Amino acid sequence: xxxxxxxxxxxxxxxxxxxxxxxxxxxxxxxxxxxxxxxxxxxxxxxxxxxxxxxxxxxxxxxxxxxxxxxxxxxxxxxxxxxxxxxxxxxxxxxxxxxxxxxxxxxxxxxxxxxxxxxxxxxxxxxxxxxxxxxxxxxxxxxxxxxxxxxxxxxxxxxxxxxxxxxxxxxxxxxxxxxxxxxxxxxxxxxxxxxxxxxxxxxxxxxxxxxxxxxxxxxxxxxxxxxxxxxxxxxxxxxxxxxxxxxxxxxxxxxxx
Ligand code: NAD
Numbered sequence: 004x005x006x007x008x009x010x011x012x013x014x015x016x017x018x019x020x021x022x023x024x025x026x027x028x029x030x031x032x033x034x035x036x037x038x039x040x041x042x043x044x045x046x047x048x049x050x051x052x053x054x055x056x057x058x059x060x061x062x063x064x065x066x067x068x069x070x071x072x073x074x075x076x077x078x079x080x081x082x083x084x085x086x087x088x089x090x091x092x093x094x095x096x097x098x099x100x101x102x103x104x105x106x107x108x109x110x111x112x113x114x115x116x117x118x119x120x121x122x123x124x125x126x127x128x129x130x131x132x133x134x135x136x137x138x139x140x141x142x143x144x145x146x147x148x149x150x151x152x153x154x155x156x157x158x159x160x161x162x163x164x165x166x167x168x169x170x171x172x173x174x175x176x177x178x179x180x181x182x183x184x185x186x187x188x189x190x191x192x193x194x195x196x197x198x199x200x201x202x203x204x205x206x207x208x209x210x211x212x213x214x215x216x217x218x219x220x221x222x223x224x225x226x227x228x229x230x231x232x233x234x235x236x237x238x239x240x241x242x243x244x245x246x247x248x249x250x251x252x253x254x255x256x257x258x259x260x
Pocket of ligand 1: 014015018036039042114143186
C-alpha cells in the first residue's frame with residue numbers, strides 16, 4: 004500500500020503535534036518541520052510507535068535555504084508531498100507604538116512568508132500529481148482585530164488572502180487550499196498565556212476564564228487540539244474535494260457575536 008505523505012511545519016508541539024499524530028494514526032507518512040530541538044526530542048518520544056512513518060527535520064522556516072532544504076529532504080525520504088500544512092506560529096503582544104519593527108517582520112516571516120514559500124515549492128509537485136491538499140493555520144485573529152497583536156493579526160489576515168489566491172491558481176489542477184481559523188485552543192501556549200494573566204492580576208486561572216475569556220466564547224470552553232486535527236483530516240478527505248479558498252472558523256461561537 005502506498006502511504007500518502009503529509010508535511011507539517013511547527014509540528015513538534017501543540018496543535019501541529021496533534022495533527023501529526025492524527026495523520027500517523029490514519030496510516031500516512033508525516034514529515035515534521037520545527038526549529039525547537041527540545042520540542043523535537045519530546046515529540047520523537049511521544050510518536051515513537053510510528054517511527055517508520057514519521058521523520059523530523061530541524062529547521063527555521065524563516066531561513067529560506069534551510070526551509071527549502073528540509074522540504075527537499077522530506078520529498079527525498081517519502082517520494083513526494085500530498086498534503087502541506089503550514090502551521091508554525093508565534094505570538095507577541097504589545098501596542099503598536101512599542102512593537103519592535105524586527106519582531107513585526109519576524110512574525111510576518113513565520114506566519115505569512117513561510118507559507119508562501121512552502122506553497123511555491125510544493126504546488127508544482129501537487130499539480131504534476133494532479134491532486135493535493137494545502138491547509139494554512141490562520142486564526143480568528145485573521146478575521147477580526149485584537150488590540151496588542153499587530154504582528155499576529157497582520158500575518159493571519161495575510162495568510163487568508165494568500166489562501167484565496169493559491170486556491171484559485173490551484174483549482175484547475177485538483178489541488179485545494181484552505182485556511183483554518185481556530186479560536187482559543189487548549190494548548191500549552193494558551194494555558195501559559197492565561198496563567199501569566201492570572202499571575203499579573205493576582206487572581207486564579209478560573210477567575211481569568213470566568214471574567215476575561217468566557218464572555219468572549221459563547222460555548223464557554225477551550226477547543227481541544229483533536230477538534231482541529233479532525234478538521235484537517237476532513238479537509239484532506241475525498242468528501243472535502245469541493246471545499247477550497249475558504250477560511251473555516253472553529254471558535255466556539257467567538258466571531259458570531
Ligand atoms: P505552539 O507554540 O504549541 O506550536 C508552534 C510550533 O511552531 C512550535 O513547536 C514552535 O517550535 C514552531 N515554530 C515557531 N517558529 C518557528 C520557526 N521559525 N520555524 C520552525 N518552527 C517554528 O503553538 P500552537 O498553539 O500549537 O499554534 C500552532 C498554530 O495554530 C499557530 O500558527 C497558531 O497561530 C495557530 N493558532 C493557535 C491557536 C491556539 O489557541 N493555540 C488559535 C488559533 C490559531
